[in-house]
Amino acid sequence: EQVTHVQPHICIGWTTTHFQPSPGHDDGFSSNGxxxxxxxxxxxxxxxxxxxxxxxxxxxxIKQVDIPEMWxxxxxxPVKGLIRxxxxxxxxxxxxxxxxxxxxRFIFGGEHGRFMH
Structure with a gap:
């Protein structure tokens, strides 16, 4: 149910251990997505x-170069683009x-979202 004129934002992906979602902010809100x-x-x-x-x-x-790759x-x-x-x-x-x-909701593994191991 959409209750505002502002479009919702959702971005799903991968981060590394170096990612800092909120550098220099003490208010609990993130500046880096x-x-x-x-x-x-x-x-x-x-x-x-x-x-x-x-x-x-x-x-x-997307640049087409050598491996490693992420899609x-x-x-x-699969979507058309990938990162290499x-x-x-x-x-x-x-x-x-x-x-x-x-x-x-994230579903990891298997047809019904159950972990295999």
Whole structure:
């Protein structure tokens, strides 16, 4: 249910252990979302975000270089763009950025979301 004229924001992706969501802020609100710096990569349904820049996946805007590679899927189907030759320093973990009053559910593994191990 949408109760405001402002479009909701949700970005899902990967961050490294170097990612700082709220540098220098003591108010509890984050200034850096997924893909806003060089330590995270995000996908918002149309763009892949890295270092604060949006790469439109529908226009093949992503650099095509060598491995390693990272790709995203939407409803189980791979999206057109992918990221290759990215910084692999640090451990990666899944993360998301979203506006207030937005919710989502992550399903990891298996057809029905159950962990395999």
């Amino acid at each position: 997924i893909g806003d710096n060089t330590y995270s990569y995000g996908f918002d349904g149309q763009n892949i975000w890295f270092a604060g820049r949006a790469y439109d996946v529908s226009n093949n805007d 995203f899927s939407l409803n189980g189907l 030759e990215f910084n692999i320093t640090g451990m990666f973990y899944p993360a998301m950025s979203l506006s207030s009053r937005v919710s989502c």
